Amino acid sequence: MIIIRHIACQRSVVVVKKIKGNADPQLSQAVRESAHLIWLAGLGAFAKVGEEGGKLFDALVKEGEKVEERTRSAASDKLEVVREKADETRDKVTDKVADTWDKVEQIFEERLARVLGSLGAPSRDDLLELTRRVEALQAHIETLRQTGEH
Structure with missing residues (x-):
């Protein structure tokens, strides 16, 4: 029986250990070749990430800028709508306050005239x-x- 164990060091090492009896030399060779191919695939992936990583990073930054611009534009549009609504509400409240103040002033003048008239x-x-x-x-x-x- 053969066990393949992965030992973490500065680089990955595959150790083939015999547990009982003599292992088949062809099987041992196949395992070594398979481990070597896995090692090479890992190195290739690492190299590819190194090469493509910068390009991928730049592409992600560009996509992020597009998303940010769309978000900012949408937020700006929403902010303008909110401003318009706030202005409308302010104008309505100002008109109501002015109307109410005019009514209060008129009531005050009428009551003052009655008091002065009674005096x-x-x-x-x-x-x-x-x-x-x-x-x-x-x-x-x-x-x-x-x-x-x-």
């Missing part, structure tokens, strides 16, 4: 009427002065 204070309209009458009197007095009548 006997003249209203804005009363003051405007009084101002109009005083201006009319001043104009009449000026006319009388110019005509010489007292």
Whole structure:
């Protein structure tokens, strides 16, 4: 019986060990040749990775750049949509606040006018009427002065 064991060192070594009795020399030779072919395949794979690794790395970087650009573009588009929605919402809220403020101001003025009216204070309209009458009197007095009548 023959056992093939892999020993890890700086390089792989295949050891063929006899357990019982004499092994068939042709079988031993076939195992050695098979192990050598496996060793050569490993070296070939290692060399290929060394040669192609740089190319593969560059290709992966290029693909990563494409994915990043697509992702960035999609994120930018989504961000623009979010900005537009935020602007619309801000405008709606601003309009509602302005409308509400106007209503509050109107209610305040009406209540203040009622309180002042109940205290006997003249209203804005009363003051405007009084101002109009005083201006009319001043104009009449000026006319009388110019005509010489007292």
